[in-house]
Amino acid sequence: MRSELATCKADLMNEVSLYIKNEDSIALIDKAYNFAYEQHDGQFRKSGEPYFVHVLNVAYILAELRVGPSTIAAGLLHDTIEDCDVTSEQMTAMFSAEITMLVEAVTKIGNLEFKDEKEYLAANHRKIFIALAKDVRVILIKLVDRLHNMRTLQFMKPEKQAKIASETLEVYAPIAHRLGISEIKNELEDLSFHYLHPEDYYMIAKLVENKKAERDQQVTRMISDIGTNLAMHDIPYRIFGRSKHLYSIYKKMETKNKRFDEILDLLAIRIITKSITNCYEVLGHIHATYRPIPGRLKDYIAMPKMNMYQSLHTTIVGDEGRIFEVQIRTEDMDSIAEKGIAAHWAYKEGKQYDPRSEQKEIEEKLSIFKDLDAVTKDVSESASDFMDAITKDIFEANVYVMTPKGRVIGLPNGATTIDFAYRVHTEVGHSTVGAVVNEMLVPLNTVLKTGDVVQIRTSKQSNGPSEDWLKFVNTNQAKNKIRNFLLKKEVERKAEFTDKGEQLLRDEFRKRSFNEKEFMEHKKLESFYKDFQVSNYVDFMYAIAVKSISASAVVEKITNGKQTKVMDTERLSKIYAKETADRKKQATSKSGIYVAGVDSMKITIAQCCSPIPGDNIAGYITKGEGVKVHRDTCPNIINEKKRLITVEWEEIKDGKYEASIATLAHDRNFLLTDLVTVVSQYKASLTYVNSVVNNDSLTTTTKMTLLVTNIDHLHIIMTNLRKVNNVISVERTIK
Numbered sequence: 001m002r003s004e005l006a007t008c009k010a011d012l013m014n015e016v017s018l019y020i021k022n023e024d025s026i027a028l029i030d031k032a033y034n035f036a037y038e039q040h041d042g043q044f045r046k047s048g049e050p051y052f053v054h055v056l057n058v059a060y061i062l063a064e065l066r067v068g069p070s071t072i073a074a075g076l077l078h079d080t081i082e083d084c085d086v087t088s089e090q091m092t093a094m095f096s097a098e099i100t101m102l103v104e105a106v107t108k109i110g111n112l113e114f115k116d117e118k119e120y121l122a123a124n125h126r127k128i129f130i131a132l133a134k135d136v137r138v139i140l141i142k143l144v145d146r147l148h149n150m151r152t153l154q155f156m157k158p159e160k161q162a163k164i165a166s167e168t169l170e171v172y173a174p175i176a177h178r179l180g181i182s183e184i185k186n187e188l189e190d191l192s193f194h195y196l197h198p199e200d201y202y203m204i205a206k207l208v209e210n211k212k213a214e215r216d217q218q219v220t221r222m223i224s225d226i227g228t229n230l231a232m233h234d235i236p237y238r239i240f241g242r243s244k245h246l247y248s249i250y251k252k253m254e255t256k257n258k259r260f261d262e263i264l265d266l267l268a269i270r271i272i273t274k275s276i277t278n279c280y281e282v283l284g285h286i287h288a289t290y291r292p293i294p295g296r297l298k299d300y301i302a303m304p305k306m307n308m309y310q311s312l313h314t315t316i317v318g319d320e321g322r323i324f325e326v327q328i329r330t331e332d333m334d335s336i337a338e339k340g341i342a343a344h345w346a347y348k349e350g351k352q353y354d355p356r357s358e359q360k361e362i363e364e365k366l367s368i369f370k371d372l373d374a375v376t377k378d379v380s381e382s383a384s385d386f387m388d389a390i391t392k393d394i395f396e397a398n399v400y401v402m403t404p405k406g407r408v409i410g411l412p413n414g415a416t417t418i419d420f421a422y423r424v425h426t427e428v429g430h431s432t433v434g435a436v437v438n439e440m441l442v443p444l445n446t447v448l449k450t451g452d453v454v455q456i457r458t459s460k461q462s463n464g465p466s467e468d469w470l471k472f473v474n475t476n477q478a479k480n481k482i483r484n485f486l487l488k489k490e491v492e493r494k495a496e497f498t499d500k501g502e503q504l505l506r507d508e509f510r511k512r513s514f515n516e517k518e519f520m521e522h523k524k525l526e527s528f529y530k531d532f533q534v535s536n537y538v539d540f541m542y543a544i545a546v547k548s549i550s551a552s553a554v555v556e557k558i559t560n561g562k563q564t565k566v567m568d569t570e571r572l573s574k575i576y577a578k579e580t581a582d583r584k585k586q587a588t589s590k591s592g593i594y595v596a597g598v599d600s601m602k603i604t605i606a607q608c609c610s611p612i613p614g615d616n617i618a619g620y621i622t623k624g625e626g627v628k629v630h631r632d633t634c635p636n637i638i639n640e641k642k643r644l645i646t647v648e649w650e651e652i653k654d655g656k657y658e659a660s661i662a663t664l665a666h667d668r669n670f671l672l673t674d675l676v677t678v679v680s681q682y683k684a685s686l687t688y689v690n691s692v693v694n695n696d697s698l699t700t701t702t703k704m705t706l707l708v709t710n711i712d713h714l715h716i717i718m719t720n721l722r723k724v725n726n727v728i729s730v731e732r733t734i735k
């Protein structure tokens, strides 16, 4: 690349004409030129130059990189969406969807906004950059745009210069390096260096200048000696000395802690020859003539670098003990070394120009920017390694998405739109009703990808986060905010229930002509918590509100039966004590069990395993107490086979049988009342309830004994107990 600036249309068209001959292609560039020229009319840069000079030079440098006509057109148009009022529709109508896509992507990258410098390190910035570009042409345009801005940075304010220069050094130069475009990389580095460390820059520049004559002399002599040698062996060659760019000298001094002399003493020569075989021949002749330094031979032809760089490197000792670094490569390799990816995909004009062929060719080679799976076998090995490396950069990192305004938000892999919403703002999260990703309405559990533009729809009428969201959110922030919200809602709900419970209780007192104020003091009620198996006032009122404890039973208990009893069929164990006792009597007096051939025998149901109709049972002949009926799985009879007899259930209507169950649940308020509610819903009576909190695991074990009709009845109750929130398991127990 020659690096001079273009000053007029003729400069650009001359450069273009060196490799683009097709009339339609020239016409396209011409049209883009005229359109951009009109659009930027009246705009000026800080330097005082017309703004158009900037886009002209971007297009010119792109032409030097030998890109296709669409890319040059996009280079000319790259600032018209941002700075002029050109719409995407207009651009597509005038040019093509392809050119619009290029310009839009360039604009999008230009609008990236990094709010928190610490959070969004340069490495992340690079990843977003590449992911957003999706197309190497976008990266090329953006790099060239930055290159020209860096060349004209002197007109900016010093703070702005430093900011842009460090971004260039940390983001743009590494991308240029990654794509193998060392020409641009070196220039970006030296320009940044100049603005970031001016004193070091001038110091090194001066030292290089001072040594130049001496070095030139040594290099010239070496070049002539090697040249003579190669000519003698009939090997085609081009040979020249090369100078290291200033920033690489500076970096070596900094990182390797070397003196300037040591670095500059390394003299460098490059030999360009025709074929790969020639490269190895040249190497052979040089090693035969000069002593190579062990361990310094690098064969990047057999094993190319990630960015497709190929060359032979060796270090030899020349005349007077001078050390020379020698690079040997073909013309093609040299072009790739300088232009990198741009050389690899340099535009080659076909006989019949198809405006889509340029797009297609690059798309095929760059499928990686779209999809991992697209790395196909026909991509050469070096290229696929390179792609793998870039892919890793992009996909193994966090996910970076953007607000429609370009603010970058970093999220862990697997994050969804809800995580995004809460990262933007808690209130946004709470009032989310929909999500739009890349202009498409998507489900809220959609997993986000780097480069996605995410917009959250909110509504004041939203009910707030739902418990379902907890199933797919991925950030702790979102999880905590949702949990807090739900908890607060639960508290509010409880307050409602407390009011309702108090109201029911108050009505009940009034109905019976009691002065409720006398009885409804918290302190007074507290002494009855135990009787009703509740642990606090809120639970108590909740239970009354949902009618798992009847208000009349409470009033009855508190007033000590002073008033006429109004019986309620749904009550907790102690309240039902009398009724339960009656039922128990019924159950034992008529067991409902039939023993073949034994009529008069006393039959009782074993208390240990409490079989109920439907259970498989066995009779155990006791000494003097008749037959005890156990479940056939009961451990108490399992080793007593000799004393067992066959027994069968008789059909008994409305029999009541005891069954014991244990429920394990994560502890929470109202758990007990919810469990009891289920039991009463299915018309079973409770004869025993005991709830124990297991402090180390924060779980509760609730043991209950119920009176049920048969096994089906019990199973329905157990199934529904399992559905109660927080319940882990429900098991039938054996005492």
Ligand code: MN
Residues within 6 Å of the ligand: 054, 078, 079, 145
């Ligand atoms: Mn620009």
